[in-house]
Amino acid sequence: MASIELRELTKYYKQASTTVKAVDGINLTVEAGEFISIVGRSGSGKTTTLDLLGLLLRPTSGQILFDGIDTGKLRDGARAQLRGKKLGFVFQDFNLLPGLNAIQNVMLPLRYTKNGKDGKERAANLLEEVGLKDRMHHRPDQMSGGEKQRVAIARSLINRPSLVLGDEATGEVDSETSQQIVSLMRRMNREHGVTFILVTHDTDVAAQTDRVIRLKDGKVLSDVRAQTDQTFLTSIDLQGVIA
């Protein structure tokens, strides 16, 4: 069963007298456990698509189905609940709370999902998995960019979500750290069976995913898959995909 389905999804914005079609009739099916990147130029609609997938925005028309549930019919409170339990987010600039240490930041989503049983133990395990066993009690200002992003990845997984959305998740780190971050997400994808959808400008990041969806003017321009689970997309596959 498909975990996520987008049907004729649109998101239009009014700007003065014109209508901006940020997302313009996207149809997509995402299977459980996929590791996907969404690429495209600035203004292609990839961030809006991510916001729609994250239930942070309501579409102008069309449907977003999570495990068959039409999220458009849910009220704001139920969408927030679904977001907390089924979705995880990894942002470009980490978005860690400065007053909380690493383990407290990882545990933050538990505060809103009533899913806190063994929460501290789970958070500690996740931090160990992302290689921050010795940095659990450090605050964000005591950590490097790569470490902060690993905390953010641990936080995105604390509620055992079915989908993690990455918004330029490697945009604030150097290429070596970027490589480590994507590898980590790939490992989490495989070990936890969690679907990852990464919005990125970075060809190297896209090249490490199993499926690359290219958007242009709010529409899907191409949707390329790796041949097997073990085969990453080659630079030939990506030719013309990344602007």
Add this chain to the structure above:
Amino acid sequence: MEIIRNLTRRKLRNTLTISGIVIGVLALVTMGAMAEKFNALIDGGVAYFGGNIQVGAAGSSAFGGGSVLTLSTVSQVQQVNGVAAAFPEIQVDAKPGQSSGFSFGLPDYITAYDPRANDYSTVKTTFAQGRDVTSSGEVVLGSDFAVEFKKKAGDTIALPIRPPDAKADFVNHSFAVVGVLNKTQTGPDTGAFINLKDAQMLLQDSLPSAIRDRIDTTTLITGMTVYGKPGVNLDNLSDTINNQVSGVKATKPSTIVNSFKSGGAIFTAITTGAALLALIVGGLSVINTMLMAVTERVREIGLKKAVGARIGHIMREYVLEAVVIGAIGGTVGLLLGWGVTSLVNAATASANLTLFLVTWRLVIIAILFSVGLGAAAGIIPAFRASRMDPVQALRAA
């Protein structure tokens, strides 16, 4: 814990905001303590005068007013149907000729006192030290009176107190202090209680020397306190006394009680109104601080919404933070207010000038008000935070 961490992130700003609440609560506590002191006196007066009938000479005021009655009038009043007991009264100034200055209490007074009246009175006095007066030359002091003149059971005191500019004919007498009463927060605290014979002697001494030897005060009283039998309406009994005993004026208890209550209500309104103004200013500074906090934490709010926080969660977090600001300010303001009023009371006790009374009621009001103010002040910022669009909040600069 996160709230405390948030408050320490902007130490100066939050300290200033909390200081605003501290000043407001300090004003509430000091002004409220003044009102409480006044109200205690009023309540004591209401309790005491609501339970008996003050009888004076016809044409006198409810509290004596200078006219005198003969002692035989007491037995006439006692004959009136419905009267349980009538006790003669002679009241003289404790500090004749001396201005009592500003005081929330009654000025110091000396009064004839029959210990049996305590069985009827609604304001019961108890002893902190010693015993009741049993013979002439003995005095029981009210608690403030004893503190003012630094006397305890076993000491002696010359009554009335000699004023600094005493006239040549001023006379006073030495009394043995046989007891000191516990504090009542009302009338008895500033009294000195002697027997009727001694009071008649002091009444005679208080007369101008030209007429002093020509008047026999052993048959005179300045008034009496009358207690009704159980179930008797005292206002009606006052009318009966006025109708059946000539030359007396019995004042209805309700008349005295109403005059006390109206005075108390006006004073309470003025003092609490002034304090509330100060608190509202403090509340506005909480609103300002919390609005700034919301503006600074836009991305945090966006993140929290992204990870599942609902409107109620965000509202609760911000209101709670404002409540903590209010509670900290309220606690510090209360402690400061308690300290200031205690210091002022201690400094002015020797001048019979007890201005403040910090009651549990006032403590609870101050805490509830500061917490409630914090909560109310937090609602607008919390509402703004909770309604924030998560997409815009997450990508705010």
